[in-house]
Amino acid sequence: MKCRKYLSMIKAGIMEDMQFRGAIIMTFFGNLLYLLLAFFLWKAIFESSDSPVINGMTFSDTIIYLVFAAALFNFMEMWTVWNMGRDIQDGKIVVDLLMPCGYRRLRLFRGLGEVIVNFFTTLLPTAIIVYFISGKAIHLGLNILWFLISVFFSFFINYYIEFIVGTIIMYTESIWGIDIMKEVVVGVLSGAMIPLAFFPEGFKQIALALPFHAIIDSPMTLLLHPEYGLTDVVNILAMQVLWFVVMGILSDVFFKFSLRRITVNGG
Amino acid sequence: METSDMSMKTASKRRGLRYYFNIYFRIIAQDIKSKLSYRSDFIISLIGMILTDAVEILSFWLVFQNFPSVKGWNFYEMLFLYGFTLVASTPAQCMFDNNWNLRLVVYSGDFIKYCFRPVNLFFYFMSEIFDIKGVGKLFVGLSCIVYSWNKLALPVNFKSLVLLIFGFVFASLIVIAILNLASSACFFIMNSFFVLSLSNTLRGYARYPITIFSGALKFVFTFIAPIAFMAYYPSMAVLRPDNVPVLTWFTPVFGIVFFYISYKVWMKGALSYNGTGN
Structure with missing residues (x-):
């Protein structure tokens, strides 16, 4: 019974998303364009260097890292901040709060359909294309399994962060401004703009102490380092689990606390 | 309002620049007033925008920590391009x-209201929104330019200042043209x-020197989607x-031609618009 309720929400999400097939195809081409531009930019950067390996990253590692980062963000995109903002601004959140399953879970399952579509339309094709273009530079082995487990946690950590940012809108009533701040902060500190390996030591330590690196840098490190032993893998995954738990609790507590002072238009 | 509209309509078909200036400032004054009544939203958006630019600069800086130069371009030259x-x-x-809202008003059908005004459709639509936050971009951009100008020890003379200002004007036409074309889609x-x-x-x-791209892309970025004219060439x-x-x-x-094309495409789309629903 409970399961069916969620399944129908996911199904609705998938159907909604399939309405915009053109957009899905274009997102895919947009990613290809990004791939192309990033390729030339980093090629120029690497050509200006004396050694082919910089901070432990080769040119193909860097490209794989950046393209996957873009694809992962596309894959995880559920527009949580925007949807929460709209719910808060037009007051629809009141109806959803009356639902028996909790707002955070509701938002999650409503977005999950889109995420599933994204997986098959962006992440998987991008992965296949990158695999062949890079001359099969991605090692196929246990690292794929670690990567997938890691992406699972990345998804939730990203979702919880978005949920926290969405909750902030209750106080600010500014959606665009808050969302753009989140984008840049997450973009830089997760490693999506520049792989964390290129950060100077001090910056890297800061980034590693924050939860954002667990969204992109952790899964990508696991994917690109098949040579990592079990302790390294467990270390990275444990860190993700830790952030998964911490951000989960934080987002829940912050939301419940904020509900007390919510003022909804027309509510 | 009604009567003044009527009198405007009968006045003349072709109106002078002064008329448009006058009306433009009246419309944007209304927009700015309404924006300022949401002060916290404005301030947060402004901070967000400046933060975005600051982080982009930071990411340049991070790259140049590992590489002293990229294809003969050093950090300050790249910063100059970015500021530009x-x-x-x-x-x-x-x-x-307002181009960003075009899609929404076209789907909702509200776009029809712009078609009934006795002023140029494109002009009226664009004048409705004036985003003061953009001034933040100007401020950050000019700071980058002044800072890198200083660090590169470029000569400060009349010629380069004039070239710079002309560059800004025509490069901005390209930026506007690309936005117009994209929104008119x-x-x-x-x-x-x-x-x-x-x-x-x-x-x-556009912030990277065009020389980093290969032949085909160089051609595209120069002649088809002329982002090379947004910073590199000027x-x-x-x-x-x-x-x-x-x-x-x-x-x-390039600036004038692309702006003109974008205007024509935009207007062609707008005039073929026949509303949604009834």
Whole structure:
């Protein structure tokens, strides 16, 4: 019974998303364009260097890292901040709060359909294309399994962060401004703009102490380092689990606390 | 309001620049007033925008921590290019920001209201929104330029200042043209948001010297989607005064032609608009 309720929400999400097939195809081409531009930019950067390996990253590692980062963000995109903002601004959140399953879970399952579509339309094709273009530079082995487990946690950590940012809108009533701040902060500190390996030591330590690196840098490190032993893998995954738990609790507590002072238009 | 509209209609078909200036400032004054009544939203958005630019600069800096130069370009030259794109984007951000809403009003059918005004459709639509936040871009952009100008020890003389200002003007026409073209896609295809976001991605690459791209892309970025004129070509006149590419001197031509094309496409789309629903 409970399961069916969620399944129908996911199904609705998938159907909604399939309405915009053109957009899905274009997102895919947009990613290809990004791939192309990033390729030339980093090629120029690497050509200006004396050694082919910089901070432990080769040119193909860097490209794989950046393209996957873009694809992962596309894959995880559920527009949580925007949807929460709209719910808060037009007051629809009141109806959803009356639902028996909790707002955070509701938002999650409503977005999950889109995420599933994204997986098959962006992440998987991008992965296949990158695999062949890079001359099969991605090692196929246990690292794929670690990567997938890691992406699972990345998804939730990203979702919880978005949920926290969405909750902030209750106080600010500014959606665009808050969302753009989140984008840049997450973009830089997760490693999506520049792989964390290129950060100077001090910056890297800061980034590693924050939860954002667990969204992109952790899964990508696991994917690109098949040579990592079990302790390294467990270390990275444990860190993700830790952030998964911490951000989960934080987002829940912050939301419940904020509900007390919510003022909804027309509510 | 009604009567003044009527009298305007009968006045004359072709109106002078002064008339348009006058009306423009009246409309944007209304918009600014209404924006300022949401002060916290304005301030947060402004901070967000400046933060975005600051983080972009930080990411440049991070790259140059590992590499002293990229294809003969050092950090300060790249910073100059970045500042140039910011300044060139300011008019688009301030005055043509309503393009981002075009898609929405076209689908909802509200676009029809613009068709009934006795002023130029394009003008009226754009004048409705004036995004003061864009001034933040101008400020950050100019700071980058002044700082890198200083660090590069470029000569400060009349010639380079004039070239810089002309560069800004025509580069900004390119930025506006790309925005117009991307937003007018909504007249021709459904769910056109990806076109706008694609154009934004493209625009992000205007800050790199065109020489890093291969032949085919170089051609595309110069003649088809001319982002090379958003910063690279006009900046060369100041950055490398002894080695200015020929195309730099064609920046005004590209600016004007592309702006004109974008205006025509936009208007063609708008005039073929026949509303949604009843």
